[in-house]
Amino acid sequence: MAEPQQDMREKPAVRIQSPRENDFIEVELNRGELSYQNLLKVSCCELGIEPERVKMIRKLPNTLLRKDKDILRLRDFQEIELILMKNGSSELVEYTPSLTEKPCYNSNAAKLTY
Numbered sequence: 743m744a745e746p747q748q749d750m751r752e753k754p755a756v757r758i759q760s761p762r763e764n765d766f767i768e769v770e771l772n773r774g775e776l777s778y779q780n781l782l783k784v785s786c787c788e789l790g791i792e793p794e795r796v797k798m799i800r801k802l803p804n805t806l807l808r809k810d811k812d813i814l815r816l817r818d819f820q821e822i823e824l825i826l827m828k829n830g831s832s833e834l835v836e837y838t839p840s841l842t843e844k845p846c847y848n849s850n851a852a853k854l855t856y
Contacts, residue, residue: 755768758826768819844846
């Protein structure tokens with residue numbers, strides 16, 4: 743009997759740090775391509791922000807992710823938070839884009855009703 747094929751993707755749950763927004767989105771990362779830069783790129787695309795605006799990436803509740811080894815330890819559905827800077831400074835910013843601002847927004851899926 744063949745072994746079941748192992749899922750080749752990690753699915754961390756990501757959000758932007760904001761006191762107004764508590765929801766996470768799931769992003770998919772190929773296990774063979776897990777890296778800090780890839781997590782940053784995919785998360786920013788899904789959340790509709792520029793990677794240059796990210797000051798830190800935090801694995802909740804209180805662990806900063808700083809390098810590829812940290813990313814390799816992630817497991818499915820671990821909660822990740824992007825901490826943003828204000829434009830041109832290191833001060834944190836509160837930012838919550840609307841769904842239509844997001845470049846990965848799927849307008850057809852938004853029209854579905856259940």
